Structure formats: structure tokens, C-alpha cells
Amino acid sequence: MQFMLLFSRQGKLRLQKWYEAHPDKLKKKITRELISTILARKPKMSSFLEWRDLKIVYKRYASLYFCCAIEQQDNELLTLEVIHRYVELLDKYFGSVCELDIIFNFEKAYFMLDELMVGGEVCETSKKNVLKAIAAQDLLQEDEIVEMALRDMGLI
Amino acid sequence: MSSIKQVINDAVEKGKEVYEKVRQPNPIRLRDLIRQIRSAKTAAEERAVVNRECAYIRLTFREEDSVWRCRNVAKLLYIHMLGYPAHFGQMECLKLIASPRFTDKRIGYLGAMLLLDERQDVHLLITNSLKNDLNSSTQFVQGLALCTLGAIASPEMSRDLAGEVERLLKSSNAYIRKKAAVCALRIILKVPELMEMFLPATRSLLSEKNHGVLITGVTLITEMCLQSPDMLAHFKKIVPNLVRILKNLIMAGYSPEHDVQGVSDPFLQVKILKLLRILGCGDSDASETMNDILAQVATNTESSKNVGNAILYETVLSIMDIKSESGLRVLAINILGRFLLNADKNIRYVALNTLLRVVHADNSAVQRHRSTILECLKDADISIRKRAMELCFALINGNNIRTMMKELLTFLENAEPEFKATCSSKCVLAAEKYSPNVRWHIDTLLKVVEAAGNHVPDDVVSSTIQLISETRAEQAYAVGELWRHLSVAQLEFQPMIQVSTWCIGEFGDLLLNGQADVTVEETQIIEIYQKILWSSQCSITTKEYALTSLMKLSARLNQEVGSIQQVVSAFGSHLNIELQQRGIEYSQLFTRHNHMRGPLLERMPPFEGVRGSGTEGEKGGVAITNGLDNSPDNQSLLNDLSSPNNNNNINSTHENNESNALLLLLGGIEPGEGDTVQASTSPATSTTNTTPAPRSTVNADILDLLGLEPGPTAPSSTTTTSTSPAQLSHTNNSSSPALLLDGLLNNTPSTTTTTTTGIAPLSTPTANSTTLPTNNFIIPQSLSQPSVPGIVAYDKNGMKLDMTFEVHDSVTTINMLATNTSLAQVTDFLFQAAVPKSLQLQMMTPSSTSMAPSATLTQVIKVNNPSKVPLRMRMRLSWQANGSVVQDQGEISHFPPALWQ
8 A cells, every 4th residue: 555545525634644755745746636536526436546557445434535545456445445444443442433533633543553554554454453552552651641640749 | 331231131031021921831732732723714814823833833842842742743743734844843753752751652653654754864863763662672662663664664774674673573472573574575675685584584474373464474475476586486385375374264263353244354365365366377386276265265255245355356366367277267257247247336347447457368258248348338437437348349359349339339429528539439440350341330430420429539530531432332322321411410510521521522423323322412412511611510620621522522513513613712701711712722723723623623542551540540630630720830831832733732631642642633634734733843853743752741742843942932831921022923933833823822812810011911801802703692791791800819828719700780790719729638618708788798609619739619709789889808718638627717808999880
């Protein structure tokens, strides 16, 4: 996978993950171009788009579009499953996720994606394992906060 | 002294106060910033919030505030996502990464992945932090470092950290091992030489139970095999292992951890299938080993959901790529056939795409699904229709062409404009290749031209004409059919009229002598031609075809020659330069050079050479445009110079052979005339007339024939100025062509608009039209009235709008001629106009909405101006070129005052 974009029906970018290096300017151009192309597509059209030398796979979940750019030899039907898996994970984590969850906790959404995929490749196929890893890392952060508070109060 | 000190101290105090005010004690939280930004009503308001916050964040960064660094970087990342610059946060991310706290590291690495990429030179700094964290004792810190490395590793980082990654690839912790495998993948992508060092550790990844490690391991091996033939050979021996893993996956019972809608770990299955494909490609032994499991996957996978189909799709690709048994290949194609019937459009799309890839390998297997594929031509989804169309053309052969073409013609008729051009070109190619007989071929081409309406590309028009021209036996039939079309024709479809008029012009005698299975009166023909020639729906190009065709008919008809002469000479005052030119030239053939008319209008020799396809067709198309419908450019100026040879126009519609034809025709002219022409030829080239040697360009011939030295003509052919007096006298001095040229130049308004002595400017044709011998009975009245000079209303962005005017009482008729001066195809052309309230505006339908490069369209605009106020017009233009929409608007205020005075 070359990159993944999440954007709203209004065309606002909600998350971007690039696995190929591009200058910022190009990233913005690509994002703009894809958002407008995809938003202009009718609902009865297929989820695939041939774009430059890549295949774009996108799917809409409520008000959010999930859009992935994959290479020619990649499996577009499976990419839909990857997107779905990501949505399921977010849903489990936030408890029926909505766009606002992703806006206000965008960093958490990134963390989740990073546990599912590294460098554009799926690296964990078990939902349980992903959620376990995220929970453990969240716990690490909480421990640090408690520790800091205790230190501030001079208790340790 | 002390007072100065006092002042300085005061100033410092004051500065501190201001500073304290600016600097809030605690930075606002990320959540609050997001809320603030979201509550901004306008873009400007949002920008203000962001700028204020960015200024503040910069300040804290400068102060090296480490307490709030994490929060500030997180806010900056949000701002970055909104599209604002955030590069100044790069160094802060690195500082966060170096912090001992996990929270800092988590945000720091996130920021590094978002703000840095492999081209940044800060990499030197991050490499050190990564190295430390890869050796951390906390698995999640190692995980963060691996994840970052996997996303942004540059070649330098790859070299520096390959050792660490290799070590982690052997870690006992599956969480680390799977991420290390993806990092190794990234590293060998960046630096292929490093592949060797990962080999031993990679092999052991497959003996793993953990699916995360398995999938990343398979992915890594896949990449190694793709990159190096040695690796490919090395990993052949793991085929049985892969087969076993796959077997376990599909045979094992339900495992909640990896189940996706009843399918066990589709992600892993697909990866293994893909690796099997690479290992089995061109290797019969490996293929043999995997045949069974592929068959099992193909038959056992549940196909009611997308996930099952994802696996089946991958299986089909593998079966088609390896040396599989023929039964298995049929099974694979049948899976795709089933896909075509699936309710899910994504699956139908994938099926068509895949069939398109395998159709050349297994044509007969795909043929079995022809009817399903034909059904897809009617699909609601445009991309599916497009694929289906391509696939249909790939499936056409000699046996099925009749049925396939029937379906494709129905498709073509109802297709979106964007399909019509490609589809009609492909129909022509297919018909060319597989036509059962010539009659069918001609019928098909005519149906294509008819079905595609105005979207027929030029090459289709020219190949149709060429086909009819070269099949003598069917000319009578074709011309009869075309007459049937033309007599009921919708004048809005130009290509059909062009083909019809060309053929009727060439073979009109067949139409009249009863060979053509229709009974036609000469008057009917003239009637239709008048309709075409004076229709506002017909493009200039079409009228050019029609006029030349009509001229040709003057040598084919018996009774109506007089009416033809009247029609033709009426064009001597037409507003379009080319038509006017032809009108005048042709009417000369009725009067002064009547004896030449018959021989000059002889039937063209059949075209030779490759028909229709590829560049040949293109060339033909271009030649038509250049030869017939252009404003004063290079070629038409040359045409003007060569006007004594009226056949030049007829011939110039078709390149190459046309120059030969020209010479042939000239050769056929009776001795007296031949002398005239020969005398005009300069000594160096005097042989060209008698020996029709093929020449490289038409222009050269024309120059030769004119007897003009290349020297003096060359400059005039490259500029837009008309023939200079010097040149006129030059031509006058040479003996016989002077006669011809003289006659023409005296009567012809120059075809160029720039003024030169001795030649009336084009825009006032009336002065000349009085000198025309015949009365123009069919010219609309307005044409013969004093007309007003035209204007250029717009000339930008590759679009030129010329306006010419006819005034009739209070109504001004504006004939707008739009020319596509760009090199791109223009579609969806839309011209909108508004006039002041006291005027009424009526817009007619344009002759077309799309233009090929350098093609034109016309639109008539009527303005009723009862109170005779100065005419002004606001216009808005839009069209599509190169896939993007061009829009412009403006005001036209330079209308000639003669319109309202």
C-alpha cells in the first residue's frame, strides 16, 4: 500500500498515512485530487479507481471515506477487507466509532493503524492482538501520568 | 547616567510584562484547540486561530519548554493535517523521541512519521534515537521504533540499522519479530544488497504459529523472490511448507481469532497464494505441487461475501500464472464467469479486469462467457461498461463477429459520448480484420458512423470513404444506402453527411443510372444539398465536403447543372473564407474554364495503402482538416496560390496519393490545357507533369505547378500577409498562368484578413460579389445585404471565437465560429451570453459541443435591438480539455457600430 487517506464527505482530511516519500506539495496535490474525484463519484459506482499507475480502493463508512492507494499487482478486494478491519478495530476501541472520535483522537487512530499495518503491509491479522497491544501501550501512558502526579505532589 | 539605567530597567520591566501577557501560563489542550478550530465560522477565522496557536507553539519551542512539548507537538500535528506548514516541529519530534517517557516517544514517533520523510537530513539524528530504542527493554518502545523505520527508512538509515533489524528478526517475541520482518522488507527495497543478511532469519519465520509473523514473513519472502532470481530459486523448496500452511488454514475449524465472515485469515491466505504464484510461474514441478491446494481453495471457498471472493480472485490469478492443469484453468475462468453474475459491482469489475488479462492466454475458455460479458455492456456502472467493451473487442473473431458487432452497435448507439470515439474506432478495426464479406463491412461501417453521431473520429470517416472508394463492385450499393441515409438525415450529425456527400459526389452517376436500387431525381439531390449547404446545424467542414461534392456532381448530373452552378457561385459571397474561395474557384470552372471541368472532376482513383487504423487514419483525418477548413494558415495560402488547379481542393482531402492524383488528372487534360500548365512549370521541374513521380509533399507540387520559384513563395507561405503586389506582378510576368491567376485574383477576395494593396479585405465580400456573373438566388437575403466587418470576440486558452454579423431591420444575427486552437480535444463546449435589458437575445443550438484540435463549431445568436442602442454582451465560456474544465467570462464591447446605426 502506498498511502491511506481518511476524509469526510465535506472533503476535509481526517487522517493521512504515507508509506512512500513525497514532498509536502505533492502530497497535498494528490490528496486534493483524490478527494474531489472520489466525492464526485456516484454511489452505484464500483469502489475502485484507476489513477496514475496505482489502483485506488475506497469505501465510505457513514460520513467518512477510507481511501487506499495500492499497486497494480495488489488485490483490491482484499484491500476492502483491510479497510473494514481497520474500521472494526476503531469501532471496538472507541465503542461505535464516529467521525468526531477520529477528529478528537486522531493520534489514537494513527496508533491503531500502526499496529495493524507497518510500512504499508498488514502485520497483524488478529483483532485481539492489535487491541491488546494498544491497551497495553495506553496503560503505559496512564502509569506515567499517575507517576508524574505523585511526583508533583512530592509523594515519590 | 543613573537616569539612563532607570530608563533601560523600565523598558526591560515593561517588556517582561508584555511577554507574560502574551505567554499564557498553561498551553491550551489539544482537545480545546480542535474545538476552537472547529467553531471557526470562516476560513479566515480558522486561519487566525491556527496562526495564533502556531506563533505560540513556536515560542514554546524556542524556549525549550519540555513539560508541554508533547502537547504542543500533538497540536501541531493536527494543524499539519489541516494543511498548514508544520516543518518547524521536526526537531521537536526528535527531542520527544529522545525523551525517556513513553507518552513523549509515542507522539514523537508519530510526528516523525508525519513530518519527516526519507529526504530529510534530520535523519542522522533520528537514526541514533532509533538505534537506542531498537535496543530498549520495553517491547512497545522497540515496536514504535520498528514501525517508524518501516514507514520512513531511507537508504542510509537502512544501512545503519540493518544489523539491529536482523537481530530483532530472531527475537523470541512475536510482536517484535513481525514488525522487524516488515522493516527488513523496507530495507531490502531501499538497499537490495542487504538481502543476503536477512536470508537465514527469514527462512525460520515460516515455521511460526503466530499469524502476524507468518504474514510478514511471507510478504518478505515474496519481495525477495521478486527482486532476485537467486532468491526465487532458493525459496522453491518452501512450496510444500506454504501448501501445508494454506491447507491448515482452510481445513482447520473455526478459530475466532482469525475468522472473517467464515473465512480463516483471508489476509494470510491471499499472501500465500500470491507467493505461490511467483514460485510456480514457469516451473512445472512447483506448479504440480500446488495444483491440488489451488483446486481446493477454488472449490471450498465460500463465495457469497467479498472476503471469499478476494481469495478466489487471488486463486484465479495464481492458477492462470502457473503451469496449471487445463481443467484447473477452466475452473478459474468459470469462477470469473460466476463473478460476472455477482450482484456486487466491485466483483464484476474485478472479473472483467482479470478476464481482460487472461483472454489472450485462454481465449476459448473466456468465449464461453461471452453472453454474460455482453450483458455487462448494459451495466449501470460506467467503469464496468468500459471494461466489458474492451473485453468484447478482445473476444471478437471471424466466427462471432456478426453477433458481437450487433451488440456492440447497440451499445455504441446508447453509449456515453466519451465511449463513442474509441468504440467506433475499435469497431472499424474489428470489421477490417474479421468482416465476412465486403457488403457486410460497408454496412457495418455505415452503421458505426450513424450510431456514433458526432463523436465519430476523423479516421473512421476517412476509412469508410476509403473502403467505398476501393471496392468498385459495391459502390452502387453503398451510394444507394448513403442516399437513403442522406435523404432522411438529421443534419446535426456531421460525419454521416460527410461520408454521404463524398460518396455521392464521387459516384453520383451510379445513383442516377439505376444501378443503386433507388430512384432518385436530380432535383431531389439538389434539394438535399441546398438543405445541407444552408443549414445552421452543419459545420463548415461538412459544407466544404458538400460543396466539393456538389461540384463533382456537376459532371455526373445531366439536367441540373445550371442549378449547381447557381448554388456554387452563390458561395462566392459566403462569410466563411474557405467556402467563399471554393465558391469562386468552382464557378470559374463553369464559365471561363468550362472545358476543363469534366476532366478535372473525374472520379478519384481508388485509394491505396493501409486503411483506417493507427497513424494512417490519423493522417487522413488531419489532412481533411488542414485541406478544407482552415483560416489563413500555411497550407490554405498555398492552396490559394494554386487555385487555377481547382482539383487541388478535391485532392487535398487525401494526402500522398492525392499528389499523384493531381498529377494524373493534369496529365489527362487535353493538349491545349496541358501546355498551359506545362508552361507554368519552372524548367527544373517541368518533368513532373508528364511523369507522375511520387513527390514528398503536396505543397511542393503545387509550387511547381504554379511555376513559382520556391524562393519568392516560401516567405509568403509562412506569413499571413496576402500576396504582395510584387509577387502578383511576378506571376503576371510569366506567360500563361498569368491568365488563370489574373482571372481569379480579380474576382476573388483575398483569403487573408491582413490588408495588402490591391486585394480587398475578406470581411467585405459584397464589394466583390457584385462582380460575380450569376445571380445568387438561394443566398439568404441577409447575405446579400451590406454586411458589417466581423470581430474576434475571444482568443485565449486555445479557443478563438470569431463573430460575423448580418443585420436585418432590428435583428442582428451573429454567426459565431469557435475554433479550437489548442492541441487538445475540446468537449462540453458551452457559450452563454447576456445583453442589456432593452435587447432580446436568442441563442440557437451550436453545431456541436466538441471540437478536435483546430476544428470548429458554429452557433447562431440572434439579438433583437428595437431601440438601436449600442450592443454590448457579457459572455461566459466553458469547455473541457485534457480532462479539466476551462472557464472564462468577459464582456464584448467592440461590436461594430454599424450594427445599431
